[in-house]
Structure formats: structure tokens, C-alpha cells
Amino acid sequence: MDILQNVVNWLLSLGAAVFVPIIIIFAGLLVRMKVKDAISAGITLGVAFTGMSMLISFMTGAISPAAEAMLESTGISLPIVDGGWTTLSTISWSWPYAFLMFPLLIVVNIIMIVLKKTETFNADLWNVWGKIFTAVCVVAITDSVPLAFVVATIQIIFELKTADVHSHRIEELSGIPGVTCTHKMVFFGAILYPFDLLLRKIPAFNKDFDAEALKEKVGIFAENHVLGFILGCVFGIMAKWSPAEILTLGVQAATALTLFPVISKYFMQALSPISEAVSDFMNKRFEGRSLIVGLDWPFLGGSNEIWLAVIWSVPVTLLMSMILPGNEILPFAGIINIALAVPAYLVTKGNLPRMLILCTIGVPCFLWIGTAFAPFITDLANATGAVDLAAGQMISNSSIDGPVFTYGISQVFDVVNGNFIPVVVLVAWLAGYTMYYRELRREAKNAKEVAAAERA
Structure with a gap:
């Protein structure tokens, strides 16, 4: 048992940029890719992950000081420290049974593929900590390890089924065939979807309007480098920085927006040859069936709409944190909120005006749930010793992935203590999820029928 734990911990300690490519190389060899092609695809994927991570860190490092300056100028004090996703991950991996989640994820995936309950092969094993965090929360409330793994299994199944129905829309948006997203951040689409349905009924918002359409409207001012420069300068001005600092931030933002699509x-x-090899392998052994590869979100990072929504959400989040009743978290580590922008992008199919509205609507969910989780996460941090906190200090995360689902499913058993809020939250999420799931399934079914008719 200790050997397995050590092996799993060592593999995961490599990080996504190394671990996921290793999984992809083994998957490529398993479906009979040439060794050189599998290795090339894996290394290229590692380059892509590393490049995207570097750009996000660069962008965060450029914008966060401006955001901090904006907040400091208001004189508002919020007591909960934003530790970002790394705080939750550190707490998760401190759980003694954490390493067992890794084989559980693989076994559940294999069983569902064999039983034809999913078409997704989940290669995003590095993000297994999200399931571990759910399990840790359940154990903290119920003191039941078996129940914790049951709930984590439910989350794994939801992730696979959600990845299945998103695959067509993701291929349409990204242009990458045979790939989908298994990250739980897409669960937030269930909350955004009902609002998007209402926005679609407004003629002005029910038109194709992505980043390309924006370029047609305003020309050079919508080019990535120019738009990034303008937005960066606006942030610098809002932070009351010097002209030199404003221009520097403008160039940094322009650099980030220019390089993301690259x-x-x-x-x-990296992914096109893998998806083709997986499809060929499955077609030879299971007529008419093909698998899709499930990955973390960064392969969607070439979409300008996502980054425009991320930048838009920074001042919105700061403003909301100051005026939102019930919020006590100071948003810093999670200020670049990918977990908000990606679901909005998928729900709207990249419709920029609706994305910005949905992101504005969605920000309070992240702040409220970050605040609600704070006492619980602080207790876990102190109990596990995973995070060093000063006496009386509280910590949480202002950009929890799939916040409504995470809070609802991990805290639902607190009903035994008279807390019915998580139950209400989970029911609301399930209602939105059912609606959104049905639309995605209809869309995928219609696309298959059209493709079949074209082949006939």
C-alpha cells in the first residue's frame, strides 16, 4: 500500500505539464501509434501546457498588483485571505487516503467505457485532487471514509457524462476533433444556462458576436495586441499608477492576449494525431464507436473570448467584493478566474456580450461560496497543518472550480446539523444541470444525424 501511495504521489508531483503528456504517450502507444509519433505528441502537449501556464502566471503577475492597488485605494478591509486553488489542493493531498482516489478514477472510467456509459477517456488525472477535496469535506462532516469515496465516485461520473455531452460543442468551438473537457469547472454552466436562455430571447443578444465579429465592428481596436494594450492601460489608470507603469501594464496585457492563441x-x-489514433483503434474493435480524450481546460485557451471575459471579470470581482452583502473574502489569488470564463464561453458558444453578462452574474456565486467555505477550509487547514495560518486568520478561495456543485455536494450531509442551505444549493444546481445537459445532448444528436445524412 505504501509503495502504491509513493508511486502515485511521485507521479502527481511532476505537475500537469509532465504528468498529462506521460498519460498521453502511454495512451498513444496503447492505440498502436508509432513510438516516435506518440512521444512527439506527448512532448508537444507538455510544451503547450507549460506555455499556457507561463502566460497565465505572467498575466496574473501583471494584473494582480493593479487589482491590489485598486482595492487598497478604497480602504476596505475584508478578513478572509484568498489562498487560491493551491490551498485546497494542499489540504486535499494531506488526507491519508488521497492516493486511493487515483486508481478509483481510472477504474470508474474503465468500467463506464466497457459498459458504454461514457465515450470519454479521461487523461486529466492530475486534477484528481478536486475529487479528493470533495471526499475530505464529506469525511469532515460525516466521519465516514466509505461515504466520502461514494460521493467522489458520483462526482467522477458527473464529470465523464458532462464531458460526453460537451464534446461536440467543444470540437465546434476549438476546432480540435476528438477532445473534450473533464474539469469540474464546466459544472458552473448549469448555473449560467438559465440566465443565458433568457438573454437569447433578447434580439440584441441573440446574434453571432464573438471576437472575430468584434474585429469587424471596430477594426484594429479589436486586434489582440491593441485591445490588450487598451485594457492594460485602463487597469493602470484605475489603479492610479504612474504613466510609465500604465504603459508597461498595457504592453504586458497586449503580450498575453497576443500569445494565448499562438x-x-x-x-x-499535439492532440489531433492522438484523437485520430484513438478513433481508428476503437473503430477497428468496436464498429461505429469512438472515444474522445478528456483534458483540463487549457486547450481552449486560444479563444480570445475567454481572455476578454477574464479581464472583464477582474474589476467586476473587485467591485462586487466591496459592495456584495455577505462577502468577506478579499479576492487576490483567484482574481484571474478561469473557472468563471470557461463555462460562460461554453454555454454561450463564444457570444461575447452574453459572456460578459453571465460573468457579471456569476461573480457573486464565487464570492459567497468562497466566504461560506472559509470557516470549514480554515478548520481543515489547521487540523491537517497543510497551511500555516496566524492565530484567528481565515483562508478560502475566491475562484473555486464549479463552486455551486462543490459546495452543494460536499456539504449536503451538514443537513444533520440543521444546515439546509447546501441541500437547496445542490437542488438548484441539479435543476440547471438537467436543462443544460438536455440541450447539449440534443445538439450532439442533431449533429450526428446531419453528419450521417451527408455521408449517405
Whole structure:
């Protein structure tokens, strides 16, 4: 048992940029890719992950000081420290049974593939900590390890089924065939979807309007480098920085927005041969059946709409944190909120005006749930010793992935203590999820029928 734990911990300690490519190389060899092609695809994927991570870190490092300056100028004090996703991950991996989640994820995936309950092969094993965090929360409330693994299994199944129905829309948006997203951040689409349905009924918002359409409207001012420069300068001005600092931030933002689409091309270069090999392998053994590869979100990072929504959400989040009743978290580590922008992108199919509205609507969910989780996460941090906190200090995360689902499913057993809020939250999420799931399934079914008719 200790050997398995050590092996799993060592593999995961390599990080996504190394671990996921290793999984992809083994998957490629398993479906009979040439060794050189499998290794090339894996390394290219590692380059893409590393490049995207570097750009996000660069962008966060450029924007966060401006956001901090904006908040400091208001004189508002919020007591909960934003530790980002790394705080939750550190707490998760401190659980003694954490290493068992890794084989559980693989076994559940294999069983569902064999039983034809999913078409997704989940290669995003590095993000297994999200399931571990759910399990840790369940154990903290119920003191039942078996129940914790049951709930984690339910989350794994939801992730696979959600990845299945998203696959067509993701291929349509990304241009990468045979790939989907198994990250739980897409669960937030269930909350955004009902609002998007209402926005679609408004003629002004029910038109194709992505980043390309924006370029047609305003020309050079919508080019990545120019738009990034403008937005960066606006942030610098809002932070009351000097002219030199404002211009520097403008160039940094322009650099980030210019390079994101460049990096995304490497995801396509790496994943296209893998998806083709997986499809060929499955067609030879299971007539008419093909698997899709489930990955973390970064392969979608070439979409300008995502980054425009991310940048838009920064001042919105700061403003909301100051005026939102019930919020006590100071948003810093999670200020670049990918977990908000990606679901909005998928729900709207990249419709930029609706994305910005949905992101504005969605920000309070992240702040409220970050605040609600704070006492619980602080207790876990102190109990496990995973995070060093000063006496009386509280910590949480202002950008929890799939916040409504995570809070609802991990805290639902607190009903035995008279807390019915998680139950209400989970029911609301399930209602939105059912609606959204049905639309995605209809869309995928219609696409298959159209493709079949074209082949006939």
C-alpha cells in the first residue's frame, strides 16, 4: 500500500505539464501509434501546457498588483485571505487516503467505457485532487471514509457524462476533433444556462458576436495586441499608477492576449494525431464507436473570448467584493478566474456580450461560496497543518472550480446539523444541470444525424 501511495504521489508531483503528456504517450502507444509519433505528441502537449501556464502566471503577475492597488485605494478591509486553488489542493493531498482516489478514477472510467456509459477517456488525472477535496469535506462532516469515496465516485461520473455531452460543442468551438473537457469547472454552466436562455430571447443578444465579429465592428481596436494594450492601460489608470507603469501594464496585457492563441495551436498539433489514433483503434474493435480524450481546460485557451471575459471579470470581482452583502473574502489569488470564463464561453458558444453578462452574474456565486467555505477550509487547514495560518486568520478561495456543485455536494450531509442551505444549493444546481445537459445532448444528436445524412 505504501509503495502504491509513493508511486502515485511521485507521479502527481511532476505537475500537469509532465504528468498529462506521460498519460498521453502511454495512451498513444496503447492505440498502436508509432513510438516516435506518440512521444512527439506527448512532448508537444507538455510544451503547450507549460506555455499556457507561463502566460497565465505572467498575466496574473501583471494584473494582480493593479487589482491590489485598486482595492487598497478604497480602504476596505475584508478578513478572509484568498489562498487560491493551491490551498485546497494542499489540504486535499494531506488526507491519508488521497492516493486511493487515483486508481478509483481510472477504474470508474474503465468500467463506464466497457459498459458504454461514457465515450470519454479521461487523461486529466492530475486534477484528481478536486475529487479528493470533495471526499475530505464529506469525511469532515460525516466521519465516514466509505461515504466520502461514494460521493467522489458520483462526482467522477458527473464529470465523464458532462464531458460526453460537451464534446461536440467543444470540437465546434476549438476546432480540435476528438477532445473534450473533464474539469469540474464546466459544472458552473448549469448555473449560467438559465440566465443565458433568457438573454437569447433578447434580439440584441441573440446574434453571432464573438471576437472575430468584434474585429469587424471596430477594426484594429479589436486586434489582440491593441485591445490588450487598451485594457492594460485602463487597469493602470484605475489603479492610479504612474504613466510609465500604465504603459508597461498595457504592453504586458497586449503580450498575453497576443500569445494565448499562438500557444493554443500547439494543443491542436499535439492532440489531433492522438484523437485520430484513438478513433481508428476503437473503430477497428468496436464498429461505429469512438472515444474522445478528456483534458483540463487549457486547450481552449486560444479563444480570445475567454481572455476578454477574464479581464472583464477582474474589476467586476473587485467591485462586487466591496459592495456584495455577505462577502468577506478579499479576492487576490483567484482574481484571474478561469473557472468563471470557461463555462460562460461554453454555454454561450463564444457570444461575447452574453459572456460578459453571465460573468457579471456569476461573480457573486464565487464570492459567497468562497466566504461560506472559509470557516470549514480554515478548520481543515489547521487540523491537517497543510497551511500555516496566524492565530484567528481565515483562508478560502475566491475562484473555486464549479463552486455551486462543490459546495452543494460536499456539504449536503451538514443537513444533520440543521444546515439546509447546501441541500437547496445542490437542488438548484441539479435543476440547471438537467436543462443544460438536455440541450447539449440534443445538439450532439442533431449533429450526428446531419453528419450521417451527408455521408449517405
